Amino acid sequence: MDEKKDIVSVEHLEAPELRDAEHASSKPKYKANTQLDDAARLLEEAGGHIEYSMAEMKKVLRRIDFYVCFPMCITYWIQQMDKSSVSYAAVFDLQKHTNLHGTQYSWLSSVVYCAQLVCQPISAYALIVFPVKYWVMFNMTMWSICTICTTACKSFVPLLICRMLLGAFEATIMPSFILITQMWWLRREQSYRTIAYQIANSCAAIFGPLMSYGIGRATERSSTILEYQAIFLFIGAVSLAFVPIVWWLLPNSPTTARFLERNGGRDRLIAIHRLKENNTGTKTSKFKWAQVWETYRDPKTYMWAAMWFCAACPSGGIGAFGGLITKGFGFSTLNTILMQIPTGCIGIVGLLTSIYITNRIKMRWPVLAVVTIFPIAGGVALTQVPRSKPGGLMAAYYVAYVFAVIQPLLVSWCNLNASGTTKRVVTTATMFGALTIGNIVGPQVYFAREAPSYLTGLYVDIACWCILLILIVTMGFYLKYLNRKQEARRVALGFPAGLKDMSIMSHKEAEEYKQELNAKLRAAGMDPDAFNENAFEDLTDFENPHFMSLNVVRPKIGIIYYSMYGHTGALAEAAIRGAEAAGAEVRPYNFQETLPADLVKKIGGGSSLEPKHPIITPEALVELDGFIIGAPTRFGRMPAQVNAFLDSTGAQYAQGSLIGKFAGTFTSSNTQHGGQETTHLNILPYFVHQGIIYVPNGYQFKATGDTATVHGSSPYGASTVAGGDGSFKPSALELEAAEGQGKYFANVVGAYLTGKAAIGK
Ligand SMILES: Cc1cc2nc3c(=O)[nH]c(=O)nc-3n(C[C@H](O)[C@H](O)[C@H](O)COP(=O)(O)O)c2cc1C
Numbered sequence: 105m106d107e108k109k110d111i112v113s114v115e116h117l118e119a120p121e122l123r124d125a126e127h128a129s130s131k132p133k134y135k136a137n138t139q140l141d142d143a144a145r146l147l148e149e150a151g152g153h154i155e156y157s158m159a160e161m162k163k164v165l166r167r168i169d170f171y172v173c174f175p176m177c178i179t180y181w182i183q184q185m186d187k188s189s190v191s192y193a194a195v196f197d198l199q200k201h202t203n204l205h206g207t208q209y210s211w212l213s214s215v216v217y218c219a220q221l222v223c224q225p226i227s228a229y230a231l232i233v234f235p236v237k238y239w240v241m242f243n244m245t246m247w248s249i250c251t252i253c254t255t256a257c258k259s260f261v262p263l264l265i266c267r268m269l270l271g272a273f274e275a276t277i278m279p280s281f282i283l284i285t286q287m288w289w290l291r292r293e294q295s296y297r298t299i300a301y302q303i304a305n306s307c308a309a310i311f312g313p314l315m316s317y318g319i320g321r322a323t324e325r326s327s328t329i330l331e332y333q334a335i336f337l338f339i340g341a342v343s344l345a346f347v348p349i350v351w352w353l354l355p356n357s358p359t360t361a362r363f364l365e366r367n368g369g370r371d372r373l374i375a376i377h378r379l380k381e382n383n384t385g386t387k388t389s390k391f392k393w394a395q396v397w398e399t400y401r402d403p404k405t406y407m408w409a410a411m412w413f414c415a416a417c418p419s420g421g422i423g424a425f426g427g428l429i430t431k432g433f434g435f436s437t438l439n440t441i442l443m444q445i446p447t448g449c450i451g452i453v454g455l456l457t458s459i460y461i462t463n464r465i466k467m468r469w470p471v472l473a474v475v476t477i478f479p480i481a482g483g484v485a486l487t488q489v490p491r492s493k494p495g496g497l498m499a500a501y502y503v504a505y506v507f508a509v510i511q512p513l514l515v516s517w518c519n520l521n522a523s524g525t526t527k528r529v530v531t532t533a534t535m536f537g538a539l540t541i542g543n544i545v546g547p548q549v550y551f552a553r554e555a556p557s558y559l560t561g562l563y564v565d566i567a568c569w570c571i572l573l574i575l576i577v578t579m580g581f582y583l584k585y586l587n588r589k590q591e592a593r594r595v596a597l598g599f600p601a602g603l604k605d606m607s608i609m610s611h612k613e614a615e616e617y618k619q620e621l622n623a624k625l626r627a628a629g630m631d632p633d634a635f636n637e638n639a640f641e642d643l644t645d646f647e648n649p650h651f652m653s654l655n656v657v658r659p660k661i662g663i664i665y666y667s668m669y670g671h672t673g674a675l676a677e678a679a680i681r682g683a684e685a686a687g688a689e690v691r692p693y694n695f696q697e698t699l700p701a702d703l704v705k706k707i708g709g710g711s712s713l714e715p716k717h718p719i720i721t722p723e724a725l726v727e728l729d730g731f732i733i734g735a736p737t738r739f740g741r742m743p744a745q746v747n748a749f750l751d752s753t754g755a756q757y758a759q760g761s762l763i764g765k766f767a768g769t770f771t772s773s774n775t776q777h778g779g780q781e782t783t784h785l786n787i788l789p790y791f792v793h794q795g796i797i798y799v800p801n802g803y804q805f806k807a808t809g810d811t812a813t814v815h816g817s818s819p820y821g822a823s824t825v826a827g828g829d830g831s832f833k834p835s836a837l838e839l840e841a842a843e844g845q846g847k848y849f850a851n852v853v854g855a856y857l858t859g860k861a862a863i864g865k
Pocket residue numbers: 666667668669670671672673707736737738739740741771772773774775776777778779826830
């Protein structure tokens with residue numbers, strides 16, 4: 105590699121306010137967790153430029169892995185041990201000693217997840233207020249104390265309370281780890297770090313039984329403490345002992361981490377600068393309801409949620425009852441505990457093998473599908489092998505335990521799937537919801553009366569895995585189909601075809617691929633900077649390409665209308681739907697009513713007196729990339745209310761701030777010849793004077809060319825014929841034209857802006 109190539113980046117760094125105008129206008133609400141802003145400030149202070157080689161970057165990355173990923177693994181391991189302590193205790197007759205009956209034992213597992221479900225949003229909120237390290241440490245201390253306190257529990261209710269509190273404190277893990285991961289690693293590095301702490305989970309399945317075995321033996325004949333109590337006490341004490349170690353290692357943020365002080369603070373700048381790539385495409389930190397709506401309109405959201413449920417339900421069940429199932433094969437208590445150890449090894453070996461194969465074949469879903477076949481086979485065997493054959497049953501149990509590999513693989517598959525800040529947050533929250541519900545339901549289908557075979561539980565688990573398998577394959581093909589569609593769009597826009605998924609590439613592969621792609625883009629006369637890496641991640645065969653919008657610029661489209669009787673309003677709603685379907689950020693507005701209210705009422709009007717949307721202002725108009733004006737006819741022309749607003753944009757005319765924006769029109773008139781075309785024409789001079797690009801519909805919608813019935817919608821734009829007395833409602837054809845206009849208009853503006861960004865103009 106020559107010198108020049110080896111330089112990772114030489115970039116001008118923007119101040120946050122330049123990066124994100126919307127962000128700049130809103131003052132930071134909270135004091136803590138402003139790391140991103142601090143990071144940008146630090147870089148700015150360093151002169152805005154930084155050069156470093158790949159070798160330097162890797163060195164910093166290794167240190168980050170040690171100081172951040174390692175303590176995260178410890179924490180994850182500890183929380184898993186604390187959570188599983190109840191299943192180890194169960195093997196030592198916890199139920200008998202504490203008089204548990206019916207589903208009470210199941211509830212000791214389910215309640216942890218119930219508490220997590222409730223507390224996860226609270227914990228996520230707390231993360232905005234408290235520095236992440238302190239929050240994690242506080243919770244780790246508290247859940248360790250909870251585990252220790254469980255020692256003293258001698259009946260169901262105290263046990264339940266301790267477990268519930270454990271769940272509440274452990275709820276912090278997921279949101280905190282997501283935040284920490286995003287704070288330290290590039291998106292393509294994140295899945296491997298996620299997998300690292302998932303492996304720590306499997307380590308718990310090795311150390312937990314080992315510890316329990318040792319404790320069991322040591323306290324077998326003790327008269328002061330029962331084995332199950334000693335397990336809670338010991339595991340709780342071990343977790344508490346790790347608190348100072350994690351405290352010492354784990355930093356709060358890249359801007360304050362002590363381990364980055366080396367090289368006169370250069371390591372810190374590199375660590376921060378690397379992350380700049382993650383911010384590309386993050387336009388705003390504002391919560392957007394449109395994206396929430398979009399998330400729940402996306403069939404993938406439901407498919408991912410169903411997959412999470414199907415993976416978590418058996419995991420919750422076997423997690424709690426694994427020990428009891430194997431004990432039922434006829435092993436002694438201590439042997440049962442030892443028999444759990446290989447499950448941890450299965451998790452680790454299975455995960456590493458799956459990742460290796462994924463990296464080799466550069467596809468995720470086929471690996472996940474094959475992995476899912478194992479637990480199905482193991483589960484079926486568990487129900488079929490005669491109870492007299494403990495060896496066969498144990499083998500079947502181990503095969504079924506490959507299920508432990510599913511969740512980590514699923515995380516790294518759907519992790520990068522959604523883009524757009526709000527959509528990402530909502531998608532993640534939905535996945536967590538499904539995961540937690542699965543974990544709650546799982547133990548509930550293991551009935552005490554069915555011990556030791558727990559057939560219902562096993563049948564439910566097998567059904568879940570079968571559905572999961574179907575969903576994985578369906579999702580694999582669905583993403584492929586979406587990829588193909590997006591590729592066609594990309595090619596139509598002049599971008600190169602055949603983008604690859606960088607998230608499963610090594611640093612070297614990713615760097616080489618970036619160089620190759622940049623060369624292709626330059627050869628096609630495009631600016632590579634306009635194409636960011638994260639966009640590729642969302643576009644490939646293995647990841648969800650739905651959010652092409654990361655590199656296709658999302659236009660801000662205004663639908664601005666005046667409507668006295670509701671007809672123009674109905675067309676406007678259709679246009680909004682159309683523009684939203686095209687992926688635009690739609691901002692609906694109304695024109696200010698200028699007539700006195702009593703007059704409007706006198707002539708039978710009303711809707712203009714109660715505007716549904718904010719009133720348009722000249723400043724809001726300038727914020728838009730394009731807008732469609734909805735103006736009903738007044739004597740063949742636009743209404744005075746619309747004209748009054750247009751006349752108030754003199755300052756914008758003087759500054760030329762509307763030049764290059766896009767506009768369209770739609771209208772409504774009582775009669776067929778009362779202004780269906782002239783109303784549009786009457787607005788056109790305004791566009792011409794302001795330098796606005798006019799987008800007419802032409803004859804693309806059925807209503808325009810159709811003469812079978814009387815209806816509106818001319819080549820100028822959508823319209824409706826309201827009837828002589830205004831009693832008609834916009835027809836299906838007219839609404840179709842309005843919706844089509846919104847979609848077409850947004851696509852035209854979006855393609856223009858995307859092309860503009862790509863050529864850097
Ligand atoms: C003062 C005034 C003038 C109008 N002039 C015309 C006209 O020239 N031709 C016509 O067909 N309808 C005319 N109309 C009817 C309106 O265009 C009709 O009420 C409107 O399209 C309904 O739209 P809306 O329900 O969105 O308010 C006029 C209405 C008013 C109040």
